[in-house]
Amino acid sequence: MAKYKIDKQFCWFRKKSIIVHMYFINGKPFTFDELPDGHLDDLELRNKADKNICFEDEDLYQNYFYLIEEQIHPAFFEVELENPEELPDELNATIDEEVD
DSSP: OOOBOEEEEEEEETTTTEEEEEEEETTEEEEEEEOOTTGGGOHHHHHHHHTSOOBOHHHHHHHHHHHHHTTOOTTTSOOOBSOGGGSOHHHHHHHHHHHO
16 A cells, blocks of 8 residues: 655635645645634745645545545545644544544
């Protein structure tokens, strides 16, 4: 079984209306964390997001079905990960509960 890598980046989302902490599995975005109110006032954060692609809901929707079809969406399938500690806290908690 191949190992997959989780990456995360700050990205613009929804026509550059907000910045999110986007999670990727082998380069495919699959979920994100919203940032606290006022995050758009953070110039350093805006600069980080400017270096990445702006995503729309449709992008996540398409990747969701691709990852489900390939059975590599970490929220639904047991996926061998190089770095499971990089998963979002909510997803990590769900996986830990299933293991117990």
